[in-house]
Amino acid sequence: MHLGGRHNLRLQMQFGMRGIGSKIGYNMTKHLLFIFIAWLCVASAYAQKPDSSLISRHRPGLFWFYDGLRTKEQADVHKYERLILDVFYCDWNTPKVKPFQSDWTSIGWNIQSLFDIPVTKWNNVSLGVGLGYEHTRLQSNFVLDRMESTKSTELSDFLPVLQYEKSVFKTNKLFVPIELRFRTSGWKHFKFVVGGRIGYQFSNSTLFQYTNAETTVRQTTVGFYDFRPLSLSTHLRIGIRNWAITGSYNLNPYFKSAQSTKINGFQIGCSIALF
Structure with a gap:
């Protein structure tokens, strides 16, 4: 800044060396700021990794700030499939019913959050461990009868006396998934995942809707023997x-009694990994 004129001369005489010191400090601040910005640009250029433009595609949302208990090198590896939503068609495997005989409205879903633990350097092989919740709904032309005398459950056809309109079997489950994951390199990768789930099933119920003597009856029962x-x-x-x-x-049947109908559930659908 040019210090000229009577006003500036008066200021110089008033503040003396303090004005010169301020000017020197101002210039030094400019130089230090310039050096810092230049160093930051150079450091960023050397620190940038190949394919760094894809990081946001692999670590979006809240997980951008999460490294967990792993080292920095491991935390920099791209993470996959940490929040998964599955939507699927529900059916059961039983001697009394052929597969895929359930109604098309037999739709269930689950949501699960998993840690992606790299096994190889570039995370082409990894382990997935987490927690999830699942709800299944199966509608069919069969009824699950609770047999009080034997404390068992039998799968039977609709009674001809009643005009059944709907028979629905619902389950709820909390589970721990454990997965072995294989994937090719790159953003547009192919993946193959195989694993198992250990779960606790609760609030399981049946819904019967039928017409008896021109009266529609809707009956919901929670629990089985x-x-x-x-x-x-x-x-x-x-x-x-x-x-x-x-x-x-499902590897184990829904019902424990030896006199119950052996029923194993299975699901087929699509999956999307949100993070």
């Missing part, structure tokens, strides 16, 4: 990027 709370299942996903086809199968 011999329902198995522990669920063991296996599942797989095959897909590209964050989309996949998924399938799962």
